Amino acid sequence: MFAHRLAWPNRVNRLAALLEEKRRQGRPILDLTESNPTRVGLDYPVEEIRRAIADPGIAAYEPSARGLSAAREAVAAWHRRRGWVVDPERIVLTASTSEAYALLFKLLADPGETVLVPRPSYPLFDFLAALESVRPVPYPLESDGGWSIDLETLERLAAAQGPGRPRAIVTVNPNNPTGTALRPDELAALEEIAARHDLAVVSDEVFLDYLDDRSTADRSTGTRADRAGSAPHRAVSVLEGEGRALSFVLGGLSKSCGLPQMKLGWIVIRGPQAAAFEALERLELIADTYLSVGAPVQLGAAALLDLGEGIRAQIAARIRHNRAALAAAIGPSSACRLLPSAGGWYAVVQIPAVKSEENTVLALLDQDDVLVHPGYFFDFPHEAFLILSLLPERSTFVEALRRILSRSGAT
Ligand SMILES: Cc1ncc(COP(=O)(O)O)c(C=O)c1O
Known part of the structure; x- marks a missing residue:
């Protein structure tokens, strides 16, 4: 049955x-x-939230597969405030980060293929992948006083061929629950491995707004000792990489604004021009099949991101x-x-x-x-x-x- x-x-x-x-x-x-x-x-500023989603435009239905341009502009502006220049044309809106995973797994992997996911990490991967008939293959994070990606194992898994071959490397930055955040050297290695093996990078950055104080301060100064007080460590977004690999950076109101009930997430596409363009077109077709993001949250996106x-x-x-x-x-x-x-x-x-x-x-x-x-x-x-x-x-x-x-x- x-x-x-x-x-x-x-x-x-x-x-x-x-x-x-x-x-x-x-x-x-x-x-x-x-x-x-x-x-x-x-x-919670309930009155302000109410006003944010009460735009008169909510009476109309103007479907847009990537998301309304005003909402994508608001998401781009939110990134600009954090020092990342993002083209609104490279943004696709989703109802949540979980949905973003579902769209991306459909885009990147055929049934039976695999995606490389960090371990330990977010338990929902098993379900998100299985629902797309994709298999999550864990790559280990090493607990070496802090946590870092076991790059040797990642490289070996990335090189696998055959029907169960990997199509993407997922990173959770910072990770749930270990708090592992990408260092610049790890990001460079990740991009290099992904580009060499023709894999996409999916970077879940829903918690990147919650770096510990020293990591946040260091984003401008460039260095810090990590919490364990050992190696120099600066947390970076995949948006700060060289863009060598096709990458999808995920975020949303759920964590960045503490508003999971609003159901608005986003995917930012980065990487080589031709691959990014094709990914965008294909993603648009997938998103168009569902059109799952509601108009009120899109029309209220700028105000919600501000009050968030x-x-x-x-x-x-x-x-x-x-x-x-x-x-x-x-x-x-x-x-x-x-x-x-x-x-x-x-x-x-x-x-x-x-x-x-x-x-x-x-x-x-x-x-x-x-x-x-x-x-x-x-x-x-x-x-x-x-x-x-x-x-x-x-x-x-x-x-x-x-x-x-x-x-x-x-x-
Ligand atoms: C790492 C990670 N990604 C994504 C999500 C889900 O976010 P959303 O509410 O946007 O689906 C969670 C929720 O706990 C999470 O821990």
Whole structure:
């Protein structure tokens, strides 16, 4: 009856089952998996948002496959404010970054072909790829005090031939949840590998607005020591590369403006002229088949991107505070370790591997009413890691952290 692409094993997730049970019992849960910015007590300018999407033009339907030009201009202006010159004609609007992946996998890969994705990373790749009948092949990020791409393995995977050959290298910059951000030398290597093997680069930069302070400051000065205090490291966008490989850079209101409910994302196309032009034409045809971006959000894009700066600032302040609380709580003599990160909304804490991650997170939920994600959800190569969202309200975060460290034997 049903297509095989949806025949995923129906694994019983013990954490989800326990959470449901707890909620049934009415237990208040300190939720450090929360990644929805509209649920963490931020101050949303509701009146301004309402005005932004109330343009009289919403009465008309003027379908545009790439997106309305005023909206693409607004997205280009948003990039200009960040120091990146982007041609509005090289932008395609989508309903979300997730949809952008779906369009790009359709554009780049035939069923059975593969896309190279970082590991550990965003768990949705498995679903996004499977829905396009494409297979994600992980390339490792090395935890070498910070995180960096294992370029040797990436090169080997990129060179694979045959029916399951790769068509694109996906990078999440900075990565969810490790916070790995591309260094200039890594970006150059990535472009070089992609160009040499005729692969596209897909760079998911939804969290690039949330680089840690030192990375952000360094974008203008050009150097910094990374959080671990070792190698010089500057975080860069794929938009700052030489453009040797055909590249697609993804972003959206969801993270950059804390407005996931508005459903507006974008793809910026870069690279050699002829390839970029052809990609744009083909992408336009795919987008035209769905025309999924609503008129109100497109007509309100400029205003939403402006008012989103205030929401973004609140999120950035929240993350800064919670990360500082975490760094203060996990001292050098602690049995736990806060992994270095260049940015993003998450923190990775390594805990003593005395029991399995699953048993630790189940015990935290069952006995301490604290919900966190285990590292294996994100495909960490070994145990034991906890992934903490840095979005929750400060008091929630600090109390949950106290309970986590106490259970992990770290205090
Ligand atoms: C790395 C990454 N990319 C994309 C998304 C999804 O963004 P959107 O709401 O635009 O689909 C998320 C959401 O958590 C994410 O973590």
